[in-house]
Amino acid sequence: MQVVVIGAGLTGCLTALGFADRGHQVTILEQAATLLSRASAANEGKVHLGYVFGADPYFHTAERLIDDAILFRPILEHWISAAEFAAVVCDPFVYVVPADSGLPLDVIRCHFARVDARLNARMDELGLRYLGQPGPFHSRPLPDGGSAGATCFLTPERAVWPQGISAIVARAVTLHPRIEVRYLAEVARVVDRGEKWHVGFATADAKDEGPFDIVINCAWADRRNIDRRSGYPSAGPWFTRYKFGVVLRSASHHLADAIPPNITATSGPFGDCVYYPMNDSLYASWYPVGMCFSTMADTLRRPSFSPSEMQSLMRETWQGCASFAPVLGRLATMDSPLPAELLGDFIIAKGRSDIDDPASGLHQRSDHGPARLARGYWSIETGKYVSAPRCAMDCVRECLEEF
Numbered sequence: 001m002q003v004v005v006i007g008a009g010l011t012g013c014l015t016a017l018g019f020a021d022r023g024h025q026v027t028i029l030e031q032a033a034t035l036l037s038r039a040s041a042a043n044e045g046k047v048h049l050g051y052v053f054g055a056d057p058y059f060h061t062a063e064r065l066i067d068d069a070i071l072f073r074p075i076l077e078h079w080i081s082a083a084e085f086a087a088v089v090c091d092p093f094v095y096v097v098p099a100d101s102g103l104p105l106d107v108i109r110c111h112f113a114r115v116d117a118r119l120n121a122r123m124d125e126l127g128l129r130y131l132g133q134p135g136p137f138h139s140r141p142l143p144d145g146g147s148a149g150a151t152c153f154l155t156p157e158r159a160v161w162p163q164g165i166s167a168i169v170a171r172a173v174t175l176h177p178r179i180e181v182r183y184l185a186e187v188a189r190v191v192d193r194g195e196k197w198h199v200g201f202a203t204a205d206a207k208d209e210g211p212f213d214i215v216i217n218c219a220w221a222d223r224r225n226i227d228r229r230s231g232y233p234s235a236g237p238w239f240t241r242y243k244f245g246v247v248l249r250s251a252s253h254h255l256a257d258a259i260p261p262n263i264t265a266t267s268g269p270f271g272d273c274v275y276y277p278m279n280d281s282l283y284a285s286w287y288p289v290g291m292c293f294s295t296m297a298d299t300l301r302r303p304s305f306s307p308s309e310m311q312s313l314m315r316e317t318w319q320g321c322a323s324f325a326p327v328l329g330r331l332a333t334m335d336s337p338l339p340a341e342l343l344g345d346f347i348i349a350k351g352r353s354d355i356d357d358p359a360s361g362l363h364q365r366s367d368h369g370p371a372r373l374a375r376g377y378w379s380i381e382t383g384k385y386v387s388a389p390r391c392a393m394d395c396v397r398e399c400l401e402e403f
């Protein structure tokens with residue numbers, strides 16, 4: 001069959017590979033000039049197990065993410081060798097829970113124990129190991145604690161280096177004999193012409209392309225707009241945030257021997273830091289600075305910052321992160337130009353308010369995945385980076401079951 005995939009993020013690339021490996025001819029239409037240049041490259045690569053979703057009263061988010069996370073490596077290893085995969089896995093995260101945590105410490109402790117138990121049970125049931133790590137896993141408080149009465153837990157949760165994964169997945173896509181990629185192709189809508197689908201582009205002079213038997217919309221930030229213009233509006237409400245982090249290059253040079261452990265600060269102002277030893281860079285994000293706007297609108301415009309604004313935002317991010325990783329405060333005093341860059345993109349989820357609202361829908365993130373809009377037209381809500389491989393494979397399987 002002729003399959004068209006809209007969007008070449010991790011979800012789109014894996015979906016294309018899934019169809020092509022089953023013998024179908026795939027065209028990827030990507031608005032950018034390269035593969036995997038947007039959210040799948042701009043995220044910190046945390047392979048979530050749900051520790052951060054303690055405010056979901058139903059535990060559905062952790063249940064869903066645990067399965068997504070366990071399947072992450074085995075799915076990717078269809079195209080990434082075990083050695084290549086092992087080389088992109090980072091050290092485990094320490095969770096720092098401040099003394100004035102938004103969730104009581106006892107609730108967090110119980111949630112962590114429940115995540116551990118669920119993870120160990122699901123690994124046994126599926127016969128798979130989270131990121132290839134042996135387990136069983138038990139989060140445990142660290143005796144030396146954090147600053148100002150914070151409690152620290154060492155968890156099994158880890159990040160991968162997204163740029164490393166992107167490079168290997170991009171190689172698999174470009175070398176695949178049944179995948180053709182069309183760059184700078186911004187899709188506006190999908191058109192039903194009887195049994196076949198055609199694709200219309202945003203540029204006025206571009207002709208529709210088709211016919212295709214199957215269309216898979218993996219456009220993430222523009223996904224709902226394409227579906228809506230094609231006659232399939234999605235049920236909301238959708239809450240979109242733009243978040244960036246700061247990537248410090250040559251981290252071991254700038255921080256000497258003081259590179260912090262990988263940290264997630266949670267249930268107060270959120271923040272993360274992740275060290276990628278494979279390219280000696282350190283990612284840091286501080287929500288009060290990096291979560292720079294939110295909207296319930298469908299049309300999204302990326303923020304642009306002047307060079308001096310970027311330098312200020314980097315310093316403010318590191319200053320904020322100093323509350324859970326004091327050494328990062330040192331970076332804020334370095335001379336300009338800073339040896340770092342801002343990396344950001346949209347985060348889209350169902351909800352009406354931000355995460356500081358305990359009742360926000362953003363605390364419940366379990367209903368992502370592929371949706372069948374019509375025979376041969378599917379739209380994938382990735383949810384999270386960790387979920388991309390499973391969403392892609394679920395879509396390929398469910399879609400082909402119909403043909």
Ligand SMILES: Cc1cc2nc3c(=O)[nH]c(=O)nc-3n(C[C@H](O)[C@H](O)[C@H](O)COP(=O)(O)OP(=O)(O)OC[C@H]3O[C@@H](n4cnc5c(N)ncnc54)[C@H](O)[C@@H]3O)c2cc1C
Nearest residue numbers: 007009010011031039040043046187220222382384385386
């Ligand atoms: C700063 C940040 C940190 C994050 N951290 C994590 C994390 O640690 N762990 C985690 O699990 N998740 C994280 N996420 C979420 C995660 O990045 C996304 O859920 C995931 O990468 C989405 O993948 P995707 O393939 O669906 O989208 P993308 O990677 O954005 O791919 C979509 C592609 O579609 C293309 N496209 C869009 N519109 C069109 C169009 N009209 N025509 C043609 N092509 C189009 C885009 O150019 C893009 O290449 C983070 C997100 C951000 C922004």
